[in-house]
Amino acid sequence: MQQIEVKRLLVNYKTLEEFRNFREFGAAELSMKDDLEANIIENDSESPFYGIYFGGKLVARMSLYRIDGKYDRYFEPPQDYLELWKLxxxxxxxxxxxxxxxxxxxxxxxxxxxxxxxxxxxxxxxKMGFEPVTYQTDRDRGESPYVWYPEGVKEQLSEDEGSVETLEN
Structure with a gap:
């Protein structure tokens, strides 16, 4: 089997046309067409979109955003992390x-x-090594977050989860 290469997708009209295949054949919930149109600049190399071409056709894609550690409510210690959208x-x-x-x-x-x-x-x-996080209503707002932890990182617990009350008899 040939080696699979992930490429950063350019934010341009060619990529927009390729995304139409996903809208036509893929899941509506995963559409990235509007995301791309909002960021369209000819051949912008700082795109958050990544994909895999097979036989000259875009067959797989995702959005990948780096989130600043000051917004981290998932990982301990708090740090920059990646948010993977719409694979x-x-x-x-x-x-x-x-x-x-x-x-x-x-x-x-x-x-x-x-x-x-x-x-x-x-x-x-x-199967990809991700784990569901402990659901927190105020943080997760009805979503179903899964996370992958590199070595030395664990789940950030809320103050309620991190402290255990002991009752005396």
Whole structure:
């Protein structure tokens, strides 16, 4: 099998056209077309979009954002982390390692990674080494966060979870 290469996608009209295939054949919830249109600048190399081409066609993609540590409510110690959004592999290309390649690319930065399990993808994220976090209503707002911890990082507990009250008899 040929080596899978993850590429940063340019924010341009060609990428917008390629994203239309995902809108047409992919899950509506995972559409990135509006995200791309909002950031469109010809050949901008600072795009948050990454993808994999197979036979000249974009077959897998994701958004990857670096979140400043001052906003970290997931990891201990608090630090910069990556938020992986809307990973999607077109149906005919699933099960061929493209999704794993995108996840491994995100992990290669050796920063914690947070994502939300969408489209009944919990099993996929678990298989990729992600764990569900302890749900916190004020932080997670109905989402289903999964995280990957590099060595030395653990889940950040809320003050309520971190302290244990003892009752005296």
């Amino acid at each position: 999607e592999v077109l149906e005919p290309y699933r099960g061929k390692g493209f999704g794993r390649a995108l996840v491994d690319f995100a992990k290669s930065f050796n920063l914690p990674v947070k994502t939300n399990a969408r489209q009944r993808s919990n099993e996929f994220w678990t």
